[in-house]
Amino acid sequence: MGRIEKDKRMLLWMVHLYCDYNHSKDGKLCEGCSRLIHYSYQRISKCSYGEKKTSCRRCKTPCYNPVMKRKIKAVMRFSGPRVLFHHPFRWMKNQF
Ligand SMILES: [Zn+2]
Numbered sequence: 001m002g003r004i005e006k007d008k009r010m011l012l013w014m015v016h017l018y019c020d021y022n023h024s025k026d027g028k029l030c031e032g033c034s035r036l037i038h039y040s041y042q043r044i045s046k047c048s049y050g051e052k053k054t055s056c057r058r059c060k061t062p063c064y065n066p067v068m069k070r071k072i073k074a075v076m077r078f079s080g081p082r083v084l085f086h087h088p089f090r091w092m093k094n095q096f
Contacts, residue, residue, distance in 0.1 A: 002051050003051050003052070003053055004044055004045065004047070004050070004051060004053065007044050007053070007055070007056065008040075008041055008044055011037065011040050011041075011044070012037060013079075013083070014075055014076065014079035014080070014083060015029065015033050015036060015037050015075055015079075016029065016033075017078075017079040017082055017083065018033070018074075018075045018078045018079045019033040021078070022078070032071075036068065036071050036072065036075070039064075039068050040064075040068070040072060043056075043063050043064060043068075044056070046063070047063065048061065048063075056072075057076070
């Protein structure tokens, strides 16, 4: 699996976790989070670093618009520690 595919998976996972706790009532992603995923997938696919990309958090040329950036930051802040706590092995395997 390439770097891009890995990042997409991790992102989807984190947004799901975030949405489950904060918005979702029936286990499905809410509209806002679906849009966030869609947007992020597009950014990742168009990343100028391609498969050599690092984690988006450490990127020197961030490509998210300010609104989406704020949203994704909230997701990371919420899901990051929970991912580590609940799924440390999965986390390590993904090396996010
Ligand atoms: Zn949501």
